[in-house]
Amino acid sequence: MSPYGRCPEGTHWYISIAFMYNKKVLQHFLHPKFFGNIKNADAIGKVGNPRCGDVMTLYLKIDKKSGIIKDVKFNTLGCAAAVASSDMICEMIKGKTLAEALKVKFEDILKDLGELPPVKVHCSVLATEALRDAIANYKKGPGEKTVRPKL
Secondary structure, three states, X not given: OEOOEOOOOOOHHHHHHHHHOOHHHHHHHHOOOOEOOOOOOOXXXXXXXXXXXXXXXXXXXXXXXXXXXXXXXXXXEOOHHHHHHHHHHHHHHOOOEHHHHHOOOHHHHHXXXXXXXXXHHHHHHHHHHHHHHHXXXXXXXXXXXXXXXXX
């Protein structure tokens, strides 16, 4: 038996997050559709929060003529809310133009995910910052990257 009660050994983490998050957040955390990276991505955005330790990297493949995001992937080191927010923003922006993608706000992520605990709202903010960083890097062109403070 686990020291966490009557749960099988090794499952206590799942039980604790199941009480914190709704089904949609858990679905995006446990089965993310957009996890990975894109070789030769047209744009990469990377942000982090030194306070909580979350680090998000967003990869975009963009059609140069239309400005439409053809493919998007993420690689996030962080909590369930950070992974779910990363996956959700990818779902929201795929197939959109850069201008449309820039209109996505953290409140839109929260709305689509259902709800996050108040102490986890910053994860949705981080996802929008990663997107804005990727688009800013794309607009600057190759060889010029956004200067960010070290995390």
